[in-house]
Structures are given as structure tokens and as C-alpha cells.
Amino acid sequence: xxxxxxxxxxxxxxATARHxxxxxxxxxxxxxxxxxxxxxxxxxxxxxxxxFERRNRSIVFTDDxxxxxxxxxxxxxxxxxxxxxxxxxxxxxxxxxxxGPSFAAKWLxxxxxxxxxxxxxxxxxxxxxxxxxxxxxxxxxxxxxxxxGPYEGxxxxxxxxxxxxxxxxxxxxxxxxxxxxxxxxxxPLIHDESMRFVPDAIGWVEWFAAQGI
Numbered sequence: 014x015x016x017x018x019x020x021x022x023x024x025x026x027x028a029t030a031r032h033x034x035x036x037x038x039x040x041x042x043x044x045x046x047x048x049x050x051x052x053x054x055x056x057x058x059x060x061x062x063x064x065f066e067r068r069n070r071s072i073v074f075t076d077d078x079x080x081x082x083x084x085x086x087x088x089x090x091x092x093x094x095x096x097x098x099x100x101x102x103x104x105x106x107x108x109x110x111x112x113g114p115s116f117a118a119k120w121l122x123x124x125x126x127x128x129x130x131x132x133x134x135x136x137x138x139x140x141x142x143x144x145x146x147x148x149x150x151x152x153x154x155x156x157x158x159x160x161x162g163p164y165e166g167x168x169x170x171x172x173x174x175x176x177x178x179x180x181x182x183x184x185x186x187x188x189x190x191x192x193x194x195x196x197x198x199x200x201p202l203i204h205d206e207s208m209r210f211v212p213d214a215i216g217w218v219e220w221f222a223a224q225g226i
Contacts, residue, residue, distance in 0.1 A: 022056030025049050026064060027089050030082045033072060083206075087144065094140075107136045112157035114141040121157070160213025177215045194224040 028038035039049040057064050064078035117139050146156040202217055
């Protein structure tokens with residue numbers, strides 16, 4: 014579509030999706046539940062798709078809603094961050110590091126204490142995001158990303174490699190006969206949809222190809 018939907022509708026959808034509740038989203042936006050529901054319905058009409066499946070006392074995403082929410086959430090997070098920066102510019106002694114949520118929590122954060130001990134004068138802020146950074150607009154000093162690029166015009170350093178391993182619960186293994194990699198083709202597999210933002214990410218297609226399947 015060439016024309017963007019209304020900002021009110023997108024805001025209503027983002028709040029509803031974050032809370033998975035019309036009532037809580039309406040309270041956050043100072044609207045009545047019926048007014049908020051109307052804004053979401055208007056957005057659905059503009060897009061031509063249903064975003065939520067409305068049940069008796071709850072709502073769940075449709076496939077379209079599930080795909081749209083990460084994009085809208087990211088957009089509003091960037092908007093909120095940009096507005097905060099207008100009133101609170103980043104001081105010179107702050108180092109902003111952008112990286113993926115999993116890498117930030119499981120690898121980077123546990124190692125920050127040593128850096129902070131060596132450089133107590135520097136405040137480190139972590140921005141968790143999988144999308145590529147625009148260093149001219151995002152006020153990010155360092156970005157850690159998976160893969161080789163494309164990172165034209167930027168200086169790069171390899172930090173570490175990664176090993177991809179297929180895992181399953183003991184119960185799943187007990188319930189299915191898995192003797193060879195191709196046996197997995199007939200079984201339900203978990204896909205990480207967020208990895209579509211990551212260049213060179215290794216998913217099931219790449220893993221099966223590496224096994225010659």
C-alpha cells in the first residue's frame with residue numbers, strides 16, 4: 014500500500030499487542046475500550062487483514078498480526094528513543110552498544126563488569142535490536158551483529174565464531190525415531206522468525222544444506 018495507515022491506529026495496535034488486552038491498552042492510552050477497539054478495527058480495514066482473533070475473554074494474534082507486531086514495535090521504540098534524545102542528548106562519557114537481545118543477555122552483559130572496572134568513567138548503555146544500525150541517525154557507538162555484512166563503509170572486527178547444534182527435549186526424542194538428519198524433515202521444527210533480520214543467519218534450510226539434504 015502506498016499510503017500509510019493512521020498513527021492512532023498503529024499506536025492502538027502496538028499497545029494492544031504489547032498487553033494482549035484492549036482494556037489495559039485503553040488505560041495506557043487514556044481511551045475507552047470501545048474507542049481503542051474501533052481504532053484497531055479501522056487499522057484492520059485500512060490494511061485489509063485481521064490482526065487479532067477476538068475470543069470471549071481474550072485476544073490472540075492472527076498470522077498477519079504476528080508478522081506486523083515486531084515491525085510496529087520496533088518503529089515505536091525508535092520513535093520513543095528519538096524523542097527522548099531531543100531532551101536528553103547522550104553525554105560524551107556514554108558508550109552505546111547495539112546488539113541482539115540474546116547476545117546482549119548471555120554474552121555481553123556478564124563481561125561488562127570487567128570493562129566497567131577498567132573504565133569506571135564510562136557509562137555503557139546496551140541497545141537491544143536485530144536490525145542494522147544507521148550510525149548517522151541512531152547515536153550508536155558500536156554495533157555487534159552476526160555474519161559478514163553488508164557493512165559497507167564501516168570498520169569491522171571478528172569477535173567469535175558460532176556452532177549450530179540441533180537440540181530436542183528427551184520426551185521429543187523418545188516419541189520420535191531419529192536416526193539420520195533427513196528424519197527431521199518429517200517432524201515439527203522450531204523456527205526463529207527474528208533471524209530474518211540477521212544477514213548470514215543459519216536456519217533450518219542452511220543446516221539441512223550443510224548435511225547434504
